[in-house]
Amino acid sequence: MRSIAAFFKLVRWTNLLFIVLTQLLFYFCVFVPLYHPEVPPVRLAWLIAASVLIAAGGYVINDYFDLNIDLVNKPEKNVINRIISRRWAIFWHWALSTMGLLATVFAVGFHKSYLIIANAVVILLLWLYSTSLKKKLLIGNVLISALTAWTILILFFAQVPFRGAFGAGQDVATIKYFRIAFLYAGFAFVLSLIREAIKDVEDMEGDRRYGCRTLPIVTGLIATKIYTTVWIVVLLGALIVLQLYVLQFRWWAAVIFSVICVIFPLIYLFFSHLKATGTSDFSNLSRLAKWIMLAGILSMLFFRVYF
Numbered sequence: 056m057r058s059i060a061a062f063f064k065l066v067r068w069t070n071l072l073f074i075v076l077t078q079l080l081f082y083f084c085v086f087v088p089l090y091h092p093e094v095p096p097v098r099l100a101w102l103i104a105a106s107v108l109i110a111a112g113g114y115v116i117n118d119y120f121d122l123n124i125d126l127v128n129k130p131e132k133n134v135i136n137r138i139i140s141r142r143w144a145i146f147w148h149w150a151l152s153t154m155g156l157l158a159t160v161f162a163v164g165f166h167k168s169y170l171i172i173a174n175a176v177v178i179l180l181l182w183l184y185s186t187s188l189k190k191k192l193l194i195g196n197v198l199i200s201a202l203t204a205w206t207i208l209i210l211f212f213a214q215v216p217f218r219g220a221f222g223a224g225q226d227v228a229t230i231k232y233f234r235i236a237f238l239y240a241g242f243a244f245v246l247s248l249i250r251e252a253i254k255d256v257e258d259m260e261g262d263r264r265y266g267c268r269t270l271p272i273v274t275g276l277i278a279t280k281i282y283t284t285v286w287i288v289v290l291l292g293a294l295i296v297l298q299l300y301v302l303q304f305r306w307w308a309a310v311i312f313s314v315i316c317v318i319f320p321l322i323y324l325f326f327s328h329l330k331a332t333g334t335s336d337f338s339n340l341s342r343l344a345k346w347i348m349l350a351g352i353l354s355m356l357f358f359r360v361y362f
Contacts, residue, residue: 061138065118066111066151073349074110074206078103080355081210085235088362089228090214101162102213106206108155109174113181116148120185127261152178163213170212177202190267196255200247204240211236235358238297242351245290250344252283253328257337280329287325294318309357316350 082099086092118135135144159174180188180198189195215229255262255269256279263272271279294317298310320343328340 058138061134062147064132065115065134065139065144065147067114070114071107071111073352074106075103077206077352078106078210080352081207081236081239084355084357084359085232085362086210086214088359089232098162098213099210101158102210105155105158105162105174106209108151108158109177109181112148112151112155112178113185115144115151116182117185117189119144119148124258124261124265124267127264128258152181167213170209173205173209173212177205190262190269192268192273193270196248196251196270199251200244203247204244207236207240207243239352239355241293242290243348245286245293246344246348246351249283249286249290249324250341250348252279252286253337253341253344255279256331257334257341260334283328284325287321287328291318291321291325294321304361306357306361309354309361312350312357313354317347317354320347320350 078099082096118133119141122133122135122141135141139147156171156174156178159171163170165171180202184195184198188198211232215232252270256271256276259269259271262269270282274282294313298313298318301310324340324343324347327336327343331337331340
């Protein structure tokens with residue numbers, strides 16, 4: 056029983072549930088109202104399985120290579136070498152990643168081989184991130200943010216042909232689907248950039264000890280706060296403009312929800328991170344950023360109502 060609990064902790068089961076929720080909401084609240092599919096969403100189940108398995112494999116390999124750093128930063132959360140051996144961790148990484156790739160094949164078939172290749176690249180990038188890229192200035196942050204956005208975009212490209220997504224002559228439904236997909240992917244990307252920078256400050260002690268060149272280590276705390284401030288302002292500005300645009304359609308409930316549950320918490324995050332000094336402060340800010348992302352994803356429910 057202890058090993059099972061450790062395994063679920065290792066694969067970050069709460070984050071995996073977040074992926075499942077995001078993809079279910081995107082499919083049933085955005086795709087279904089636009090296209091009204093009659094076929095049961097079997098491919099959706101395989102796509103969700105692929106995303107969850109690949110992400111789980113990524114979390115395992117990250118903890119495998121982060122063992123020494125985590126012993127400094129989060130000794131109470133580490134399970135590798137305490138409950139799960141390093142050998143089993145490597146096994147689970149490859150098993151989960153391979154099953155994720157097979158699930159991608161079952162989801163899209165070989166006629167969309169570019170999505171199979173894309174998920175194979177995701178597995179490779181997660182390995183490279185864990186071994187070296189996370190230690191480099193900003194590269195790891197951008198990569199994780201892009202992979203977070205991919206959680207949404209893979210569903211879009213699974214439903215819309217690649218050429219049809221960017222070519223001329225799109226129907227109205229595809230144009231809306233394109234805009235919404237990239238809107239949420241952009242939101243996830245920018246908020247992930249913010250959260251990754253906050254987490255870098257939280258993990259400075261262990262990262263510095265083992266040669267990581269993260270933003271706060273290379274440039275200092277003040278420069279990191281300036282970087283985070285710029286992205287928060289960019290995201291706030293985009294969200295406010297978006298609410299003003301949505302008001303013309305009289306989507307009052309959606310606007311009220313976004314203002315209360317996304318924009319106000321972002322403003323609070325803005326001022327709180329300027330005053331943050333200790334590790335616990337940045338840990339709380341990281342959790343807040345995660346809740347803001349959840350609220351943003353839950354706003355997809357309104358498309359089910361208004362479409």
